[in-house]
Amino acid sequence: MYGVDATIIGAGVVGLSIACRISPSLRHVVVLESEPGPGRGISSRNSEVIHAGIYYPEGSVKAQLCVKGSSMIYAFCSKYDIPFRKIGKVVVAASEKEDASIEELFLKGTDNGAPGLRMLGPKELAEIEPRVKGTCALHSPNTGILDSHRFIKRLESMCIDRGVTFLYNSSVLGLEKTASGFVCTVxxxxxxxxxxxxxxxxxxxxxxxxxxxSLAGIDIDQAHYRIFPVKGEYFRVRPSKQHMIKGLVYPSPEKHLTGLGIHATKDLSGSLRLGPNAIYVEHMDYDVDPKHARDFFESTHAIMPFLEKDDLIPDMAGIRPKLQEKGAAFCDFVISHENSRSMEGLINLIGIESPGLTSCLAIAEKVAFILNEDGLFQVAL
Incomplete structure (x- = not known):
């Protein structure tokens, strides 16, 4: 039977980053992807934001890898001419009853090591975002945006140059543990x-x-690995009002970080959109319900009073692979070598939602460390 050193299932930004990171040290790396090309799922249906690491509990994997990944992705974009901009973000309290949560967010981000954070009063907020209203705000100057599609294509190109084999339109049917690894049925x-x-x-x-x-034999409910898909819709703001926001504008975050709240993001062309919302779904589709424009308007009007409901145009949707059930507490990334389950050689990355794009290069570093530390392969660190 034909054999390879490592198989990576999934050609999103995380799978591509891992393949790019480990392939120089291995003889043959294969990437399996059910779609016809890279980054067709979560990786290309998001806000394209480079996060600073302010939302996640201190010491969590998300916090650590977001802060580390942010500096790594900025350096990568600079080195390989991937378009990006550090346009900054304000997280705004719509009323005084939200002030405490914004101050708590400032302390959490500072503890996590997010750089340059500062609290703003209404006057300072107006200097940064004149059209945004709030009782106070957190300013994160290190938050930015990038061209995720160029980033994905660059990672794929680097992988190919390093000898990685891509098998697109390929679905995994089985994973059978053997003495020397796994038999993959595709x-x-x-x-x-x-x-x-x-x-x-x-x-x-x-x-x-x-x-x-589950294909590998893990009871995903017992392991708390079951994914709960959460759909997020976006609405584009009409062109005549796109100039009214300079950077990124976020509300006070949702309880348990189900989402970061419906926020305003710019892309590199200067276009402005609102989103995403957070809807737990059983069936996955990428349609945007035009009727949700009212919800978007009502949730953002207090801090962006220049917006009218008729300014919002249905844009696109994405789906996040959340590990937390509706109403449940925060869940961290799972990055686990399953040797404790007698599955040496299987590394699971589960629940890699936001800030997965920001963290992807740091996630790849962590996987390389696991390969070394657990004696699977010697990867240059």
């Missing part, structure tokens, strides 16, 4: 299936990551 678009062996399997399958873990 099906292509013609319904033809084939098998190969892999010493290491890295599960970076995003929305399907829990099902890949």
């Amino acid at each position: 099906e292509d678009t013609r319904r033809a299936s084939y098998c190969f062996s892999s010493q290491v399997v890295i599960n970076a399958a995003g929305l399907g990551s829990d099902q890949i873990a």
Whole structure:
């Protein structure tokens, strides 16, 4: 049977980053992707924001990898000419009853090591965002935006240059543990299936990551690996009002970080959009319900009073792979070598939602460390 060193399941930004990071040290790395190209799922359906690391509990994997990943992704974009801008962000209290949560966010971000944070009063907020109203705000100057599509294509190109094999339109049907690794059973678009062996399997399958873990024999409910898909819609703001916001404008975050609240983001062309909301769904589609424009307007009008409901145009939607059930407490990233489950060589990455884009290069570093630390492969650190 044909064999490879490592198989990465999923060609989103996380899978691509891992492949790019470990391939120089391994003989043969394969990336399996069910879509016809890279980054067709979570990676290309988001706000394209480079986060600073202010929202997540101190010491959490999300906090650590977001802060580290932010500096890494800025350096990568500078080195490889990926368009980006540090346009900054304000997180705004709509009323005095939200002031305490903004101050708490400032302390949390400072403890996490997010750089340059400062509290703003109404006058200072007006100097940064004249059209935004609030009783106080947190300013994060290190938050930015990037061209995620150029970033994805650059990672893919680097992987190819480093000898990585990409198998697109390829769905994983089975993962069988063997003495030397795993037998991977794969099906292509013609319904033809084939098998190969892999010493290491890295599960970076995003929305399907829990099902890949299940294929390997893990009870995903017992392990708390079940994914709960959360849909987020976006509405574009009409062109005549896109200039009224300079950077990124966020409300006080939702309880348990189900989402960061419906916020205003700019893209590199200067276009302005609102989103995402957070809707737990059983069936996944990427349609935007025009009727939700009223909800978007009502949730943002207090801090962005220049907006009218008729300014909002349905744009696009994404789906996040959350580990927390509706109403449950915060859940961290899962990045786990499953040797404690007698599955040496299987590394699961589950629940990699926001800040997954910001963290992707740091996640790849963590996976490389696991490969070294657990004696799977010697990867240059």
